[in-house]
Amino acid sequence: MGLLTHLLTLPLAPVRGVGWVMQQVAQVAEEQYYDPDPVLKELAELERALVSGQIDQETFDRREDELLDRLEEITRFREGTGA
Numbered sequence: 001m002g003l004l005t006h007l008l009t010l011p012l013a014p015v016r017g018v019g020w021v022m023q024q025v026a027q028v029a030e031e032q033y034y035d036p037d038p039v040l041k042e043l044a045e046l047e048r049a050l051v052s053g054q055i056d057q058e059t060f061d062r063r064e065d066e067l068l069d070r071l072e073e074i075t076r077f078r079e080g081t082g083a
Contacts, residue, residue, distance in 0.1 A: 039074065
C-alpha cells in the first residue's frame with residue numbers, strides 16, 4: 001500500500017479496527033462453542049450423578065442423548081473446517 005493510498009484511507013482506520021476486533025471476538029466465541037472438553041466433562045458429571053442416585057435413568061438417557069448430539073455437531077464442524 002503506497003503512502004498516498006494510506007493517507008487517503010486513514011479516515012477509515014477506525015472502521016477497519018472495529019471490523020478486526022469483531023472478527024477476533026467471533027473467532028474466540030466459535031472456538032469456545034465448538035470445544036468438546038466442556039461437553040465431555042458434563043458427560044462424566046452426568047454419569048456420576050446417575051451412579052450416586054441424584055438422577056434417574058430416564059433423565060440420564062435424555063441428557064446423554066443431547067450431549068452426544070452436541071459432540072456429533074462439534075465433530076462435524078471440526079472435520080468441515082479442518083480444525
